[in-house]
Ligand SMILES: Cc1ncc(C[n+]2csc(CCOP(=O)(O)OP(=O)(O)O)c2C)c(N)n1
């Protein structure tokens with residue numbers, strides 16, 4: 001449904017890309033303008049990833065116009081730029097539900113539409129997935145096109161090169177569109193970024209006919225003939241000795257990604273070429289066509305709701321410092337005392353708070369690009385030389401570097417510090433970004449220490465603990481968003497490794513919490529006490545090593561023991577159960593143990609608190625779990 005205040009007469013007539021393909025090319029400029037207006041309007045009410053989508057409006061129109069989607073497979077890397085694509089592919093009526101509960105995902109998602117042939121949200125997967133589709137097509141004798149659109153930031157990840165290395169040798173017909181806006185979330189870093197900049201400055205929009213002729217000779221005959229005919233093709237077409245060619249790709253570009261007169265003929269030529277793989281280098285502007293976005297340092301990568309006229313975002317007043325900031329500031333405080341401390345981020349300086357550290361310690365800060373695997377092994381290398389690397393990575397993105405954590409860090413027992421931001425549920429970004437698994441995937445590793453902060457003051461102490469701990473790898477996790485508003489310590493004090501704390505003493509029920517559910521555990525305890533059930537609440541602090549003494553005492557002295565964590569099955573609750581089983585604490589048969597964990601499903605986006613409530617990880621859910629453990633008879637007595 002179109003917004004009542006917007007004038008989008010042409011867009012209103014388009015239900016699917018088939019409708020778009022009926023239009024004359026002369027109307028596509030208007031479609032693009034209306035699509036941009038609609039994208040801005042929708043994101044102003046939902047919040048989300050705006051700048052990337054605005055930069056690919058023309059590209060989106062051109063791709064759906066030239067290619068026969070969904071028969072031709074169009075894959076968007078990360079998927080955060082796919083809002084205009086969603087609008088054009090039958091989802092306009094739901095576009096104002098983006099990232100909301102029961103609404104459209106903020107990324108591409110196979111279950112959502114046949115126009116999303118591959119789901120994404122983590123970067124740099126598109127070329128691999130596209131090559132897989134192309135090869136499957138070849139095996140079936142199919143003829144459809146496969147197009148992967150990947151950003152310059154996403155091009156910094158190893159996976160993109162693994163895929164190009166494979167594609168260049170396979171000669172399968174695959175089209176890669178490199179969407180080069182000279183931006184990642186932050187300004188891009190690395191040699192690849194400089195290389196792309198050189199390609200652009202060397203050849204951008206030269207549009208010289210001779211150049212095109214000269215270059216077209218390198219291309220297969222079909223394209224060459226067409227190139228000779230098409231005047232437009234001569235503009236913005238440049239190649240010669242690029243790294244992509246060395247890897248076995250035909251390279252086309254750089255071309256102006258906002259100029260439909262350039263995009264359309266080139267994409268048609270590429271479509272009709274019988275060769276592969278081809279890389280089309282498209283230059284765009286992040287935030288294009290919306291002044292507040294174009295002018296912003298982050299090009300409006302991710303925004304909350306905003307006023308379309310002014311671009312002003314509706315930032316809620318903070319009640320407590322954000323965990324990310326607490327981490328950044330605590331690390332700075334530690335680094336002032338210890339010049340061996342360094343910080344590593346994989347293209348997320350602002351998201352992780354490493355930008356704060358970088359302002360004070362620029363030479364001790366390393367943004368390695370979207371390259372989590374490399375970030376971990378790079379940190380391991382620094383650790384071998386006596387440095388104290390803090391590798392600050394979102395829980396979900398560390399998944400990508402698992403073997404590096406095991407093989408390069410844990411087996412060698414190197415003191416790399418993992419600061420795991422976005423632990424637990426993150427809300428609008430949904431299941432791809434939930435930090436659900438790190439307790440399970442780190443806690444099973446020999447040598448690893450795993451901590452979870454219950455509040456922002458605990459986080460300060462955990463940063464100090466990690467700074468002081470040199471015996472091996474250590475990780476600490478904390479969630480997205482604000483702390484709980486506790487008093488902050490002047491300085492972090494290292495915690496005793498493997499020791500939890502009792503926050504409230506009781507006698508019948510024990511609530512053993514790991515992480516920021518502690519507040520809900522305390523609320524649950526209040527309710528249980530009100531019903532005459534004396535309740536102990538403990539903060540485990542460590543998932544590994546466990547505080548065995550504390551846990552065995554809780555098991556011995558209480559009738560019910562409930563573990564609570566913002567993590568998946570196989571994590572803290574499982575470790576506690578294993579300990580209790582191995583130590584015979586379950587043998588006497590009177591102890592009732594229950595674990596509360598995230599459900600064994602991928603929860604769609606919603607407000608984190610609602611998601612936790614659904615998972616039974618709020619105070620009410622904890623109380624319910626206690627009564628389930630007590631059984632019907634006891635529950636009846638308590639309630640009577
Ligand atoms: C594996 C992984 N690491 C980090 C991120 C966070 N992230 C999302 S988009 C983005 C920048 C992508 O830059 P680019 O590919 O150039 O796309 P642009 O936003 O510029 O269009 C980053 C770092 C991610 N999604 N996946």
Ligand SMILES: CC(=O)[C@@H](O)[C@H](O)COP(=O)(O)O
Pocket residue numbers: 049078080121185302351422426429480
């Ligand atoms: C697309 C992507 O991966 C990031 O932009 C992510 O959405 C950022 O999340 P935060 O807002 O939690 O930093």
Ligand SMILES: [Mg+2]
Pocket residue numbers: 151152153154179180181182183184
């Ligand atoms: Mg980019």
